[in-house]
Amino acid sequence: MNENTNKVQFQQLFGTKIKELRKLKKLSLRQLSQRCNLDYSDIAKYEKGEVNIQLSTVFELSKGLEVHPKVLFDFDFLFNAD
Amino acid sequence: MNENTNKVQFQQLFGTKIKELRKLKKLSLRQLSQRCNLDYSDIAKYEKGEVNIQLSTVFELSKGLEVHPKVLFDFDFLFNAD
Numbered sequence: 001m002n003e004n005t006n007k008v009q010f011q012q013l014f015g016t017k018i019k020e021l022r023k024l025k026k027l028s029l030r031q032l033s034q035r036c037n038l039d040y041s042d043i044a045k046y047e048k049g050e051v052n053i054q055l056s057t058v059f060e061l062s063k064g065l066e067v068h069p070k071v072l073f074d075f076d077f078l079f080n081a082d
Numbered sequence: 083m084n085e086n087t088n089k090v091q092f093q094q095l096f097g098t099k100i101k102e103l104r105k106l107k108k109l110s111l112r113q114l115s116q117r118c119n120l121d122y123s124d125i126a127k128y129e130k131g132e133v134n135i136q137l138s139t140v141f142e143l144s145k146g147l148e149v150h151p152k153v154l155f156d157f158d159f160l161f162n163a164d
Contacts, residue, residue, distance in 0.1 A: 052136045059092045070155035
């Protein structure tokens with residue numbers, strides 16, 4: 001698996017984690033967006049791993065989901081040894 | 083403390099954590115940059131919290147430091163209730 005696939009996969013795993021946490025909290029996309037400075041349609045893209053988001057968005061998602069930022073990265077991920 | 087201070091503080095805490103991990107591994111900026119696709123002068127800026135980095139850079143830093151991405155976010159951080 002080459003470098004870029006790895007990065008895209010990382011982005012997708014992060015997105016899946018966001019969705020998992022949102023569902024756990026029984027929040028719709030709109031409800032989550034109202035808890036942080038993010039648009040619900042953007043959050044939908046983040047959950048599909050379509051956006052290479054920035055730290056400021058990680059911050060907003062943590063705030064909206066009321067979890068520490070490290071929880072957003074709590075998923076299994078193996079770096080492929082090149 | 084207003085919203086933006088919070089975000090800048092978050093960025094700085096993240097940067098401090100990167101530096102801490104790099105020192106723990108006894109790596110210079112150049113040595114770390116050789117382990118991932120990042121320029122050493124950029125890494126120096128990240129460590130000072132000067133850049134709102136993207137997930138792809140989080141990925142590279144984790145690879146270079148050989149730690150799971152969630153370790154990069156393992157620092158104390160309190161969201162200020164607005």
